[in-house]
Amino acid sequence: MSLQLYIHVPFCEKKCHYCDFASWESPAVTQRKWFETTLEEIDRAGKQWTGDRKVRTVFFGGGTPSVVPASFLEKILVKLRANFDLSSIEEMTLEVNPSSLTNDKLNAWRQLGFGRVSLGVQSFDPDELKLLGRVHSPEGAQAALELLASEPGLRFSGDLIFGLPGQTPERFLQNLEMLLQYDPGHVSFYGLTVEAGTMFDRWHRDGKLVLPDGEAYQAMYSEGVALLKRRGLHRYEVSNFSKPGKECLHNQGYWRDAPYLAFGPGAHGYDGVRRWMNPHDLEDYLRWGEQGFPDASREWDELDAEARLAETVSLGLRQAQGFNLVEVELKHGIRFPVSVFEKWETAKCLERVKGSVRLMDEGWPLLDEICADLLAKTKHPVVV
Ligand code: SF4
Structure with missing residues (x-):
């Protein structure tokens, strides 16, 4: 990408x-x-x-x-x-x-x-x-x-x-x-x-x-x-x-998992696997540069499988296009049981269209709640 x-x-x-x-x-x-x-x-x-x-x-x-x-x-x-x-x-x-x-x-x-x-x-x-x-x-x-x-x-x-x-x-x-x-x-x-x-x-x-x-x-x-x-x-x-x-x-x-490099104080980068953050304060950033930008002075975050899945779901739901179930399966090796979505589909907050799960008008104000509910249920997905 x-x-x-x-x-x-x-x-x-x-x-x-x-x-x-x-x-x-x-x-x-x-x-x-x-x-x-x-x-x-x-x-x-x-x-x-x-x-x-x-x-x-x-x-x-x-x-x-x-x-x-x-x-x-x-x-x-x-x-x-x-x-x-x-x-x-x-x-x-x-x-x-x-x-x-x-x-x-x-x-x-x-x-x-x-x-x-x-x-x-x-x-x-x-x-x-x-x-x-x-x-x-x-x-x-x-x-x-x-x-x-x-x-x-x-x-x-x-x-x-x-x-x-x-x-x-x-x-x-x-x-x-x-x-x-x-x-x-x-x-x-x-x-x-x-x-x-x-x-x-x-x-x-x-x-x-x-x-x-x-x-x-x-x-x-x-x-x-x-x-x-x-x-x-x-x-x-x-x-x-x-x-x-x-x-x-x-x-x-x-929101779609593209890699990015970021420059300057507090800037966040992502290489597709790891995320990092440069020293946040301006003085710290300038000093970091004088020291030759050592990696050890950055904050690093390597996402585990659960965190990566949670990110796909939450970033997907924030977007009108939602997240795609086949992509989740290919990327995370996880298949959601249909029952996970039933509560929100019945409430007309969520819909599945052409293999994607996305919010409906009624669901947008409840984005955080729906997201938390789905993520709680991702603790018990079917591993493909
Ligand atoms: S201080 Fe004001 S203008 Fe500057 S980044 Fe913050 S919100 Fe934006």
Whole structure:
């Protein structure tokens, strides 16, 4: 299977209040150190990698890749091309925030070959943006979307968050309606989770954040899905929606067991058997580079048979296409007894179509519960 490459750009203009990603507000001198270390890390991976070098997708994520100079992105791409085969690449994505998008930057990224932009909008409501700690205004997000929508041939996605403190389903749907005015071919929306160690975590524990109740949360999700469906964007993964042919190939690769190499602090790689994570903190990552990127300083995870099966089931169910029973049998040597699915089929939450098991409309809000139930039952599958 072709390779995917991910570059983690760990810098942001300002840390958002809900964010626990590997991202920091750092001066130019630190950004340069990250850039130089990443170039070396790519060279080292190029020497070590023994798998297929044909690259299908490249994704620059973060952090905020749009805050670093385009010359850094250019040199990283040159380095990737020197080590891997990017001649038949199908998708190159850049994550962008509205406050660091300009016409000049967009032109430079286009010249470098980026054909897809993922824009972190999160909300169009000034109070919600302030609460989240975002640096852009509603007008800034609108201007950024206008610029992206006017760029010929560019695919772009808008990201929103729902389930914000004090948010109602109506307010979330207004955000979604506003985004749809710019006709993005792709939309992602994620429910807010309060992550440990963030400002939101502190406020939550102090009782200063009142999150929507379960009913309002579910209404935001299901009404959001329905609105997108009416506008021609289908749910291809629990949080991702697109017009036909505009799905994010890079993320699909993650859900479909493609191998990927990832560069930068906290970046995760996978060679088809093992997963690993680079040192998470920026200082640790830079020091790791100075030491010659020893494997022992990475976190490693070799999945056993049970964990691999669980991953196939859970990643499959997250996608509209579900998981295929023949593929499970070939890959894991396991055949599910039909009785495993009966409860959810009777409840019209799950269906089997042409050998695949997939969620039905009623099942999506119960994804976690269904997944846990099936996984509990995978403890007693038929070994082929
Ligand atoms: S812009 Fe994104 S990565 Fe940066 S702090 Fe905000 S949420 Fe985190």
